[in-house]
Amino acid sequence: MFDRFDDRTLEITTVVVVVIIALVILCYLAIYINPQVFFNPFKPSTPTAVSVITSIVGPTWTATPTRMPTSTFTPTSTWTPTPRPTSTMTPTPTSTPTATATNTPPPPTATKKPKPKPPTATPTPWPYYYSYPGGDWLGGGRPNCGWTGVWGYVVGANGLAEAGAQMRVGNDSGWRADTWTDVNGWYAFEFSREPKAGKWFVRVFKGGQARSEQFWFQTNAGCSGPYSLQEFRIDWKHR
Numbered sequence: 001m002f003d004r005f006d007d008r009t010l011e012i013t014t015v016v017v018v019v020i021i022a023l024v025i026l027c028y029l030a031i032y033i034n035p036q037v038f039f040n041p042f043k044p045s046t047p048t049a050v051s052v053i054t055s056i057v058g059p060t061w062t063a064t065p066t067r068m069p070t071s072t073f074t075p076t077s078t079w080t081p082t083p084r085p086t087s088t089m090t091p092t093p094t095s096t097p098t099a100t101a102t103n104t105p106p107p108p109t110a111t112k113k114p115k116p117k118p119p120t121a122t123p124t125p126w127p128y129y130y131s132y133p134g135g136d137w138l139g140g141g142r143p144n145c146g147w148t149g150v151w152g153y154v155v156g157a158n159g160l161a162e163a164g165a166q167m168r169v170g171n172d173s174g175w176r177a178d179t180w181t182d183v184n185g186w187y188a189f190e191f192s193r194e195p196k197a198g199k200w201f202v203r204v205f206k207g208g209q210a211r212s213e214q215f216w217f218q219t220n221a222g223c224s225g226p227y228s229l230q231e232f233r234i235d236w237k238h239r
Contacts, residue, residue: 027039125239126210126211126212126213127204127211127212127238127239128154128204128211128212128236128237128238128239129212129236129237129239130212130213130215130234130235130236131234131235131236131237132152132232132233132234132235133233133235136226137233138226138227138229139217139229140215140217140232140233140234141217141219141229141230141231141232141233142229142230142231143223143224143225143226143228143229143230143231144195144223144230144231145194145195145223145230146193146194147190147192147193147230147231148190148191148192148193148194148195148196148198148219148230148231149188149189149190149191149192149230149231149232150169150188150189150191150200150202150217150231150232150233150234151186151187151188151189151231151232151233151234152186152187152202152233152234152235152236153181153184153185153186153187153235153236154167154181154185154187154204154235154236154237155185155235155236155237155238156185156238157238157239160185161181161183161184161185161186162181162185162238163181163182163183163184163185164180164181165180165181165185165187165204165206165236166178166180166204166205166206167179167180167181167187167189167202167203167204167205168202168203168204168205168210169189169200169201169202170200170201171198171199171200171201172198172199177189178205189202191219195219195220195221195222195223195228195230196219196221196230197218197219197220197221198218198219199216199217199218200216200217200218200219200232201214201215201216201217202214202215202217202234203215204236212236215234217229217232217234219232
């Protein structure tokens, strides 16, 4: 039977059938969602709201007046109250407030003025001060492999050489010795004829009193390097 239809006709027929099935499914779905849809041939009847009135208030009760029998009134004696003495309130003495002593601050004491501090004494500089040459002299010293000692010049306040000035030398072990300047103000003191290690000082004395501070210097036992010092020159000048 189907041999008489070509493929084109079958395709159109198939499409039409599929469309009809889809429309039927959509119609059933619409009726399921809303049974009152216009194309539903079996619309359900619309329910009618029925109001039910429930009586809340009960039957009305009407009171019937009933005449009650009354008893015969018998007069009784009247009781007159006897007056009682009235109690009088006795005033209670109140306590007299006692004055509390107030701590009166003591009169201000006179503030002691601080005593002025005495002026700080300014140390008087020594009459003689030292100096040493620069150049190869390191702190006044230089290497000398044949002599360990100190020398220098003493100049007075007038700028002239000072002869006869007492020069004291010593070391850190307590040893002391003296020498004097010549007419040119020159002095010298030899500690050793070879390099000798030690810590020494030199200062100016006059009349047995120190007239300058101690100038300390240190010598070495070797003289091969520039920092191995044996010979020191320390000059002094009066202010």
